Amino acid sequence: MALKPSYNDKLHLPGLSKTEILILALEASQKLEWNIEEVTPEGARFEVPFNMYSHGEEITFTIEPGSDGEVAVRSQSSSVQFVDYGKNRKNIQKLRETMEEIKTSLTPEELTQKAKDFEEECNRPLTEEEKAYLEEEKKRNSFWSFFIPRKGFMATPILIDLNILVFIVMIASGVEIMSPSTLSLLKWGADFGPLTLTGDWWRAVTCNFIHIGAFHLLMNMYAFMYVGLLLEDLIGSRRMFMSYLLTGLCSAVFSLYMHGETISAGASGAIFGLYGIFLAFLFFHRIAKEQRKALLTSILIFVGYNLVYGMKAGIDNAAHIGGLLSGFLLGIIYVCSYKFEKADAQRTVSILGELGIFCIFLFSFIMLCKNVPPLYQDIRGEWESGIVEAYLNGELEEENEDGNQSDMETANSSSTRQYPSYIPVGNNDTWLSYYDAETNFSCQYPTNWTKITGAKGLTPSAEPPLLRLANGANQLTVTALTYDTQKEFEHIKKLSLTLPRNAQGEPSEDYKQSNVNINGLSMTRTTNPLHIGAPDEPGEDIQQIVLHYFQESKKRTFTIVMLVYDEEAETDLNAITSSIQITQ
Structure with a gap:
């Protein structure tokens, strides 16, 4: 069609x-x-x-x-x-x-x-x-006219040129042209809550000029060109500049509020803000009647399609919505300014309105900065120390794996034990942060624990675990499953909390179940002994600890399974689980 x-x-x-x-x-x-x-x-x-x-x-x-x-x-x-x-x-x-x-x-x-x-x-x-x-x-009417500033059409080409220039400089510095790495985006100023809200306030501005690949840039500049041709003639070049910056700031702060741990970049939040301004002019009849219906239909289809498409994983729809709402509010202010006949009065109303929008952004940003989770400060420290860069480059994990492997070989050579020995926290060990963007699950773990990459689910069709850590034979595994229906979710919840029964039909005395609260998350903790090995062999007796968290709003279950071979390892596991956060 x-x-x-x-x-x-x-x-x-x-x-x-x-x-x-x-x-x-x-x-x-x-x-x-x-x-x-x-x-x-x-x-x-x-x-x-x-x-x-x-x-x-x-x-x-x-x-x-x-x-x-x-x-x-x-x-x-x-x-x-x-x-x-x-x-x-x-x-x-x-x-x-x-x-x-x-x-x-x-x-x-x-x-x-x-x-x-x-x-x-x-x-x-x-x-x-x-x-x-x-x-x-x-x-x-030439193609190049879109990139050349002229009287009455100044802001749009300058902003387009600036976005393209930033991308060219990024590519010239070695950034991947189609799919920039996470580290490249962070270095160039992408929006990321743990950094933006702990000192890098300028990321709320720079993120509006950073793009995640050539295709991302092309699509945004095409949408910008279309609305720029329509809007700049209505509001003028000065207002166009201010609109892009203000709605870009508001889109960034709304994104930080909704999901601050997501890395966000691109001009789309500011572009949605410009479309919001144009919608205000359409709704309040500041455009010729004979053009209003077609333009309104066209823009509503564009906005609606992009908002629906933005529901896909990996797209920052919060930035789109924040930009659109702030743009519509700014558009109403501009519409009201035209009720005054004198140009000076129109300019005064516009500037006061722009200051009001900026104050809304500033207040929101300050409140977010005052209420940052403790995890953000830890990530900031790791970013400044270079741990994050080393981790994203794969250097730190490789070193840890080599170190752990060496320690394990030493332990195995001096012991006849079937499993590798637990490695205690050393002076050189630090704590790393883990975050899953899809489920908003985060935690911290020490570097004496190895993150197992490429872990698979229990069955070929099962989802792989979010996180698997190991230290010797001690393990921690985090899985998250989302269910389609409330009935299915409730059934799994009931099964998860049901304890095995003994021959008399009563709950087994080996299983202990209690309710715990971790960072405001109400979880169920179940502990039980576990025998590893065949029934007729001595094998090993270990302790299993299982934490269940049921996220009702999203019909999602989180299961944290800990296998404790060494008593000393339980201290580490308790510290790791105490750092768990799941934002709604």
């Missing part, structure tokens, strides 16, 4: 010259009150004005070379829409009927004279004013 439906047909006017056919088309367009966009000896292009019967279609009228009065006509919707409700077909039908009506009203001599006068007008030399006008129009 095309987003710009069209209809093609042919008109037959035998016995008439190309110029006579063109004269009939031009007079028909005037009678129908269509706008003449372009006229050549081979045809013409018309624009149907926006009204209750039209969404602003474009009519292309082409006289076939060497044909006897055969004309190709195409009517295409100029705004984004899924169906045209037959409007394109009706346009061509109206053109055909009106041309026939005009042809009938003119004598052959009158039509010939009109054609002769038209040819003389077309063949006369252009005046200097006409040449200058055509040259200016040519420049204005």
Whole structure:
């Protein structure tokens, strides 16, 4: 299904010259009150004005070379829409009927004279004013005009150029062109709560100029170009600059509020803010009535589609919503400013409104900074010490694995134990942070514990665990499962909390169950002995500790399973689990 439906047909006017056919088309367009966009000896292009019967279609009228009065006509919707409700077909039908009506009203001599006068007008030399006008129009309509600032169209090209320039410099410095790494985005100023809210306030600005690959940049600049052409003429270049910056700031702070642990970058939040301003002008009738309906339909489809598409994992829809809402509010302020006749009064109202929007951002940002989780400060320390960079580069984990492997080999060479020995926390061990963006699960673990990568689920079809840690034979495994229905969720919840029963049908005395609270999360803790080995062999007796957390709002279960071979390891495991956070 095309987003710009069209209809093609042919008109037959035998016995008439190309110029006579063109004269009939031009007079028909005037009678129908269509706008003449372009006229050549081979045809013409018309624009149907926006009204209750039209969404602003474009009519292309082409006289076939060497044909006897055969004309190709195409009517295409100029705004984004899924169906045209037959409007394109009706346009061509109206053109055909009106041309026939005009042809009938003119004598052959009158039509010939009109054609002769038209040819003389077309063949006369252009005046200097006409040449200058055509040259200016040519420049204005060229592709490069979108990137060249000019009077009345200053902010849009400068902001587009700035976004492109930043991306070019990023690529020149070695950043991957299609899929920049997480570390590259953080170094260049992407928005990330643990850094933005603990000192790097400037990320709320720079994130609006950083893009996650060439395709991301291309899509954002295309959307920006479209709204910039419409909006800058309405509000002016100064307001356009301020709108981009203010709505970009508001989109960043809303993203930090909704999911601060997500790395966010791109101009889309600010662009949604510009669309929000334009929607305010449409809703409050500051745009010509004949254009309002089509533009409103087009922009609502764009905004709605992007918001729905933004629900996909990995897309920061909170930034889109924050930008749109702040833009709509700013747009209302700009609309109100135009109620004043004097330009100074309009400017004063606009500036006061802009200061108000900035104060909303500043207040929100300060409140977020005052209420940062303790984990954010820890991540900040790891970022400044270089641990995060080493971890993202894979250097730290490799070193830890090598160190642990060496220690394990030493332990195994001096012991006949079947499993590797527990390695206590050393002076060189630090704590690392783990975060899963999809479930908003985070925790910390010491470097004497090894993170097992590539771990698989219990069955081939099962989801892999979020996190698996090991130290000797001691293990911690975190899994998260989301269920489609509330009934299924409640069934799993009941099964998870059901304890095994003994021969008398009573809960086994080996299982101890209690409720615990970890950072405001109400969990159920179950402990029980576990025998490893065949029933007729000595094997080993270990302790199993299981934490269950049920996230009702998302029908999601979190299960943290700890296997304790060494008593000393339980202290580490308790410290790790005490750092668990799951943001809603």
